[in-house]
Amino acid sequence: MPGKKSQKSRASKDGGRSQKTSKMICTECNQExxxxxxxxxxxxxxxxxxxxxxxxxxxxxEVHACPECGHSGSRRAS
Amino acid sequence: xxxxxPLFIPVILGTTRRGRMSIHAASLVTSELARRAGxxxxxxxxxxxxxxxxxxxxxxxDKGFAExxxxxxxxxxxxxxxxxxxxxxxxxxLDSCLEEYxxxxxxxxxxxxxxxxxxxxxxxxxxxxxxxxxxxIFWDVNFSSVQKVFDGSGGLLDSSFLPRIDKFLKExxxxxxxxxxxxxxxxxx
Numbered sequence: 001m002p003g004k005k006s007q008k009s010r011a012s013k014d015g016g017r018s019q020k021t022s023k024m025i026c027t028e029c030n031q032e033x034x035x036x037x038x039x040x041x042x043x044x045x046x047x048x049x050x051x052x053x054x055x056x057x058x059x060x061x062e063v064h065a066c067p068e069c070g071h072s073g074s075r076r077a078s
Numbered sequence: 079x080x081x082x083x084p085l086f087i088p089v090i091l092g093t094t095r096r097g098r099m100s101i102h103a104a105s106l107v108t109s110e111l112a113r114r115a116g117x118x119x120x121x122x123x124x125x126x127x128x129x130x131x132x133x134x135x136x137x138x139x140d141k142g143f144a145e146x147x148x149x150x151x152x153x154x155x156x157x158x159x160x161x162x163x164x165x166x167x168x169x170x171x172l173d174s175c176l177e178e179y180x181x182x183x184x185x186x187x188x189x190x191x192x193x194x195x196x197x198x199x200x201x202x203x204x205x206x207x208x209x210x211x212x213x214x215i216f217w218d219v220n221f222s223s224v225q226k227v228f229d230g231s232g233g234l235l236d237s238s239f240l241p242r243i244d245k246f247l248k249e250x251x252x253x254x255x256x257x258x259x260x261x262x263x264x265x266x267x
Contacts, residue, residue, distance in 0.1 A: 036261045037180045039211055044136055063180045063211075065261035070083060072148050072261070074177035 024073055026066035033064035033073060048076075085117040085151040085254050092157040092168035094125040100189040102228040103221045104156040107187055110243050111154070117251065122146065124171045131170065139174045147178035152254035153212065158189040159199035172210060180211030181261050183253035185246055187219040195220025215253050217246040 023032040040058040043049040048059050060077035089111065091104040104121055111119040122143070129138050147153075157164045184207050188196020200218055207214050219242055221227050227236050234240075 034262055034264070035266050036264060037211065037266060039177065039180055041176060042135075061177055063177050067262040070149075070258065070262060072178065074180075 024062070024064040024075060026069060026071050027073065028071040029066060029069045031066055031068040033066045033071075035062050035064045037063040038077060039063060085251065085258070086146075086149050087111055087117055087119050087152045087154065087250065087254060088146055088150055089119060089121050089154040089156060090168075090171075091121060091123045091125075092155055092171075093160075093165050094167050095158070095165075098158065099191075099224040099228060100156050100158045100221075102232040102234075103187055103189050103219075103224065104154075105232055106228075106234060106239070107154055107156065107219070107243060107247075110240070110247060114247070114251070120146075124167055127171055129171060129174060134170060135173050136176065143171070144175050144178055147175045150178075150182060151258050152183035152185070152250050153179075154185050154187060154250065155203070156187040156189065157196060157199050157203060159192075159194070159196040162198040163202050164199045169206065172206065176210060181257050182212055183215060183250055183257055184212040185215045185217065185219075185250040187221065187246075189221045189224050191223065191225060193222050195222035213253060213257060215246075215249045217249045219243055219246050 024035065025031070026033050039061045040056055041061045043052060043059050052058060053060060061074050062077050063072065063074045065072050089104050089108045091098075091101060093100050101123075108119055108121045111117065127140055127143055129140055155168070157168060186200045186203055186207075188200045190196045190199075197218075197220060200220075204214055219239070221239070227234065227239065229235055
């Protein structure tokens with residue numbers, strides 16, 4: 001399990017391609033958050049529609065939670 | 079997260095129909111949740127959410143509702159059965175969020191005037207829950223012939239529902255605690 005001293009970046013699988021992602025920082029308590037999910041979502045704009053992952057068929061959203069305060073956050077994977 | 083931080087388990091009343099009996103079921107489940115130590119709850123009435131109907135999805139996200147879904151560790155959805163399904167406005171509200179639900183527990187309470195207690199509506203909700211990233215529990219509460227379960231002012235006439243609600247909530251709380259631990263501590267490999 002990752003702790004506060006866990007490495008700053010990790011490799012994640014995205015459409016079969018490995019990419020480095022940085023830790024998301026909690027906006028409530030400034031701690032590193034834990035990425036616990038990737039969710040395929042529909043694009044919400046024409047700009048996102050142009051960035052649909054051709055392998056997965058959608059946009060990948062990362063979902064993170066803060067081990068300190070429980071706050072949740074999300075962002076697009078790329 | 080500090081163990082002392084209470085779980086937040088709101089109850090969503092999934093109908094706007096006038097004269098709805100589901101409000102009594104939702105109020106009862108909310109009060110049973112509120113009696114338990116270590117958690118907070120509130121009743122969210124979708125009839126009071128100011129969501130427009132000329133658009134849908136994240137584009138109409140209500141800030142207050144989204145913040146509650148973000149904070150929630152689990153949800154209870156109280157859903158009457160409409161023609162073997164659930165209400166369209168419940169789906170409209172649920173669709174306004176997505177990432178906020180992921181890896182959180184959900185339990186469903188079905189309500190009907192007939193004998194099946196909303197089971198067909200619940201079955202139709204299950205695939206929606208899955209796509210929203212919610213984790214369903216295996217206990218439901220089914221208020222069949224709801225007009226016989228509550229009096230006109232919401233008083234419970236059939237106390238046999240209390241142990242059923244107890245089983246339902248115990249499972250929901252276990253799942254909420256487990257998923258909170260996972261969200262906060264177990265990284266996606």
